[in-house]
Amino acid sequence: MTSPTTAQAGTPAYDIDAIRADFPILGRTMHDKPLTFLDSAASAQKPRQVIDAISSTYETEYANVHRGLYQISEAVTARYEGTRETIRQYINAAHNHEIIFTRNATESINLVAYTFGRKFLEAGDEVVITELEHHSNIVPWQMLRDEKGIVLKVAPVSDDGELIMSAFEDLLGPKTKLVAVAHMSNVMGTILPVEDIIRRAHAVGAKVLLDGCQSVTHIPVDMQALGCDFYVFSGHKLYGPSGIGVLYGREELLDAMPPFMGGGDMISSVTFEKSTWAKLPHKFEAGTPAIVQAIGLGAAIDYVNAIGLDAIGVHEADLLNYATQKLSSVDGLRIIGTAPKKASVISFTLDFAHPHDVATIIDRAGVAVRAGHHCAQPLMERMDVPATVRASIGLYNNRSDIDALVAALGEVQELFG
Amino acid sequence: MSDDLRELYQEVILEHGKNPRNFHADDDATNEARGNNPLCGDQLVIYLKLDGDRRVADVSFLGKGCAICMASASMMTELLKGRSQAEAEALFEAFHDMCTGEENGHELPDDVEKLRVLSGVREFPTRVKCATLPWHTMVAALKGDDEISTE
Ligand SMILES: Cc1ncc(COP(=O)(O)O)c(C=O)c1O
Numbered sequence A: 001m002t003s004p005t006t007a008q009a010g011t012p013a014y015d016i017d018a019i020r021a022d023f024p025i026l027g028r029t030m031h032d033k034p035l036t037f038l039d040s041a042a043s044a045q046k047p048r049q050v051i052d053a054i055s056s057t058y059e060t061e062y063a064n065v066h067r068g069l070y071q072i073s074e075a076v077t078a079r080y081e082g083t084r085e086t087i088r089q090y091i092n093a094a095h096n097h098e099i100i101f102t103r104n105a106t107e108s109i110n111l112v113a114y115t116f117g118r119k120f121l122e123a124g125d126e127v128v129i130t131e132l133e134h135h136s137n138i139v140p141w142q143m144l145r146d147e148k149g150i151v152l153k154v155a156p157v158s159d160d161g162e163l164i165m166s167a168f169e170d171l172l173g174p175k176t177k178l179v180a181v182a183h184m185s186n187v188m189g190t191i192l193p194v195e196d197i198i199r200r201a202h203a204v205g206a207k208v209l210l211d212g213c214q215s216v217t218h219i220p221v222d223m224q225a226l227g228c229d230f231y232v233f234s235g236h237k238l239y240g241p242s243g244i245g246v247l248y249g250r251e252e253l254l255d256a257m258p259p260f261m262g263g264g265d266m267i268s269s270v271t272f273e274k275s276t277w278a279k280l281p282h283k284f285e286a287g288t289p290a291i292v293q294a295i296g297l298g299a300a301i302d303y304v305n306a307i308g309l310d311a312i313g314v315h316e317a318d319l320l321n322y323a324t325q326k327l328s329s330v331d332g333l334r335i336i337g338t339a340p341k342k343a344s345v346i347s348f349t350l351d352f353a354h355p356h357d358v359a360t361i362i363d364r365a366g367v368a369v370r371a372g373h374h375c376a377q378p379l380m381e382r383m384d385v386p387a388t389v390r391a392s393i394g395l396y397n398n399r400s401d402i403d404a405l406v407a408a409l410g411e412v413q414e415l416f417g
Numbered sequence B: 001m002s003d004d005l006r007e008l009y010q011e012v013i014l015e016h017g018k019n020p021r022n023f024h025a026d027d028d029a030t031n032e033a034r035g036n037n038p039l040c041g042d043q044l045v046i047y048l049k050l051d052g053d054r055r056v057a058d059v060s061f062l063g064k065g066c067a068i069c070m071a072s073a074s075m076m077t078e079l080l081k082g083r084s085q086a087e088a089e090a091l092f093e094a095f096h097d098m099c100t101g102e103e104n105g106h107e108l109p110d111d112v113e114k115l116r117v118l119s120g121v122r123e124f125p126t127r128v129k130c131a132t133l134p135w136h137t138m139v140a141a142l143k144g145d146d147e148i149s150t151e
Helices: A016-021 A048-060 A071-091 A105-120 A139-148 A165-171 A194-203 A251-256 A291-307 A309-328 A355-363 A377-383 A399-416 B003-008 B011-018 B067-080 B085-100 B110-123 B125-143
Strands: A099-102 A126-130 A151-155 A176-182 A207-211 A230-234 A245-249 A267-270 A275-277 A333-336 A345-350 A370-372 A388-392 B031-037 B042-050 B056-064 B147-149
Touching (some): A048 A291, A071 A099, A071 A245, A071 A291, A105 A139, A105 A176, A105 A230, A105 A245, A126 A139, A139 A151, A151 A165, A165 A194, A176 A194, A194 A207, A245 A251, A291 A309, A309 A333, A309 A345, A345 A355, A355 A370, A355 B003, A355 B067, A355 B125, B003 B110, B011 B067, B042 B067, B042 B125, B056 B067, B067 B085, B085 B110, B085 B125, B110 B125
Parallel strands (some): A126 A151, A126 A176, A176 A207, A207 A230, B031 B147
Antiparallel strands (some): A230 A245, A267 A275, A345 A388, A370 A388, B031 B042, B042 B056
């Protein structure tokens, strides 16, 4: 990898060709066409550095963690725990025991609903979400509602796909116990004003959970500056492996919450009469964790840090602008989600072809996008579209990728137009 | 453009997709069912009017879906009128096997040969459900179920 260069107006944020060479999969073809991968919002590709970290761990340093009293186990435990520190720094949490490993963001949100929600929320208490949430930040709260009789309130978004702040504020009140919102929309790319959201939520005594699945790859976050209570993300969207996710929680809250699952690793002592819980973070990490996946995530964050999130932001913003311009010139194309503050995701519809037909046709041109409701059916209804085509940008995309997409849309036009 | 794409999106399919036949609700339907493809959000409703012998006197549909789904539904409604429940179900089996490429001995009868234009989906495994959703929904309606979901 080249050393990151500081971005200046007119100069590239980094050497994109060198970066692309780090991602072996970008060298392959799809249907005999060069692969144009524009689906990083669903899951990102992995650089050689991550793949190597995973395979070298298996080849040279694999054992269970926290258990073995021998060198390899101690070494792998140190690398596994080292990832916690890498993550702490990445999101600037106060303590590394505030970083809980889970399988993915979905599990992280369920963990909060199941432990914080069950212990601290009572019938009649309110949880506020928004219209643009992913299903994984809707369904756990509905399950809690059905179990405990809490009330779920949904803050609306505008036609541009922005959160309507005044309406959001109107939903807050003395009964609001939790505000759970996406930091960035996985469908429209909208970046939510989370500083404002947190301030207003805290003013009524509510806690805040941010779904950082999309933002964590594009926007630097600072848990301490934000004063956020919970922040969740998945490793696989951050150029790391699948099977590893993160829950950040403020120490005081995590301490007060009961465990999620019971078993090995999460206890301090066990007798048949009673067990006592391990300290943070292990209280929430029952059983053998995703050891190598965590190490892979650490390598992924090291990789992102070496380029720099700021440089990535500059590169992606340039590409987003380019893509927005190019796509806007396609006849019959409508972009869904036009908020002034957005990043790296463009959803659109074509008035002459359904998103599925579009995805199938451009797949044959080597272009990978997602088509459908993107696990955000309520948002589809709100924006009054059955589905969209979504092109999403990762740190390795370039203008040729956008050109390939636009050219492939020409084939759709040829068939359907 | 690849041959299998041209095979999938034949003129007939595009035309049915744009101008679906029997595309309306039916307040007098005796049987109706809603079909959902949760993977992609395609949704449609099939309306059947069965006579005393459980023969299809009328059939129509409404919904939102891709060209394949809309064309499949449209062509299905053109072919079902006058058929008995057993005939409609047998047709479903034959159509299903054609789309998936399975050989279960269900052959499409000669008078519905034109359904063969949809056989191109065989080369697109993720799109088979788009073609079969209307048929699954029709069978559900015949059986008296009011909702089905394919995944
Ligand atoms: C905004 C958002 N939240 C939650 C999720 C769920 O992530 P995972 O499936 O990794 O748990 C996703 C991923 O699609 C997402 O984009």
